[in-house]
Amino acid sequence: MDALRAADRLSLSTDNDWMRRARRVDARASTRRDILTEIGTDATVYPRFVSRMKGAHLWDTDGNRYVDYMLGYGPVILGHADERVNEAVIAELAHGNCMAPLWSSRQIELNELLCEVLPGAEQAYLMKTGSDTTTAAVRLARIHTGRSRVIRWGYNGWHDWAAGSPNGIPPESYALTSTFDHSDPDSLRQAFATYPGEVACVLIMPFEEGTTTTAHLAELKSITHEHGAVFIFDEMRSGFRMAVGGAQEYFGVQADLATFSKAMANGYPISALCGRRDIMSGLALTRISSTFYASPVEMAAAMATIDVLRHTDALARVWRLGGALQHGLRRLIADYEVAAEVVGYAPMPFLRFTDADPQRRDEVRNRFYVTAVAGGALLHPDHQWFVSAAHTDDDIQATLDVCRVAMERAVG
Structure with a gap:
């Protein structure tokens, strides 16, 4: 995962093709909103369709690879396809x-x-x-x-x-x-x-x-x-x-x-x-x-x-890695003076934006998550995240590198 990629829009052409087909026949696809769009556009910046999963990673149908912190909304404790x-x-x-x-x-x-x-x-x-x-x-x-x-x-x-x-x-x-x-x-x-x-x-x-x-x-x-x-x-x-x-x-x-x-x-x-x-x-x-x-x-x-x-030490790893992610995010919040807080327990952390001005809060939040997902860190903007035993120290560091770019862009 290249943190510099975070400044660029992902290619989701195949994903969009699947979605056009899905909206004709799939009631879920035709009635659910996208997880994340850029403010002022209807274009998704969050992948909808997955082609494969392994360990702490998943790949969308366009071949983009992500470090996954959704993990099926939490079930994947050991990593995908263990x-x-x-x-x-x-x-x-x-x-x-x-x-x-x-x-x-x-x-x-x-x-x-x-x-x-x-x-x-x-x-x-x-x-x-x-x-x-x-x-x-x-x-x-x-x-x-x-x-x-x-x-x-x-x-x-x-x-x-x-x-x-x-x-x-x-x-x-x-x-x-x-x-x-x-x-x-x-x-x-x-x-x-x-x-x-x-x-x-x-x-x-x-x-x-x-x-x-x-x-x-x-x-x-x-x-x-x-x-x-x-x-x-x-x-x-x-x-x-x-x-x-x-x-x-x-x-x-x-x-x-x-x-x-x-x-x-x-x-x-x-x-x-x-x-x-x-x-x-x-x-x-x-x-x-x-x-x-x-x-x-x-x-x-x-x-x-x-x-x-x-x-095994699976849960100990989850706690340690989740704690490292929380610690790194808190340092980034301090470095960039972002109105945000890291909440929750290490196995299921979350980043909450707290600016008292709702418009400013939504703009900063949106820029952060749009950039993070484009950088390959699959962080949900509206649901607590999850860490698995398959995540590694390198995954956490790569995620924090992307989050640094995202913080910089969010407040820039």
Whole structure:
């Protein structure tokens, strides 16, 4: 990656050709906005289509190579196309992958492993997506408590009860869901006071872009239990990334239920709902099922991924490299006197621009990200980034070299 390339526009001609075709037949392509465009133009400066991925890098359909800090929005903890995981997948795939309503022994092996490494996991139930598991957690909490209301915080999936946009969703679907200010425990107390005896659960991400503390999470748990509700961690991003045991292990705060996906299988589609046996037993009173929940290939991927995380220095590398990226960005902010701050934990950092003037902030932010992506550092402007064990010191240094050019251009 050449930092000088950061001053030039990427060639995305093939990418644009694919997009023109996609908009005719692909509903997602025809309805989603580009991730990043230059102010004053409609031309994307962020690649849409990927031709291949390996380690910490990906290549778009025009052959441009990037150091990837999106990593599929976080699942790729070991690096793209990790050979250890792929070998496990290929070996399992040779035996077939669709066996519902029968089971594979992999299901039991993986659930035993999850109960061993995840704090508080007495039982586990395997599904496919994060939205699957958060919705299942809410249903089990309602069964366990006999109550209906949900108090939540963070991004908890796309299903009606938690969707961020009301379009196409009956108001009744929102009627039993409340939100609160995660940073203010009194906000949670007030939510319980508003609906006394009605709350089945509090479902939260332990943190989002910023950071939190053990004491704070413990207080939220205490408030939840004081009112007889189930305390649930949505660990889609933090699970198997902050520590093998996720945020529960890292902060030492144990939830009643916790949901996992993403880094659990290095990008293969599988998720898990884990927690107390007495709450999980509610599965006998409802139906949560899919033909593809029993697929053993993704289970093999998860077991291989967790094995690497447990028995190598992979997570230590993620923390060290992410910390080096954060440290370098803070130095650049100081050198160029940019109104910005580095936020989050080392495995999932982010750069937030903070100028009080919204127009100035948007202009500086846009110039920075346009230049960084053109330089080959795939940094998302609106979502926290992710670091993998496949990143190297050279990748971090090359990224900081590009970010230096981007900072200079942003404030120039």
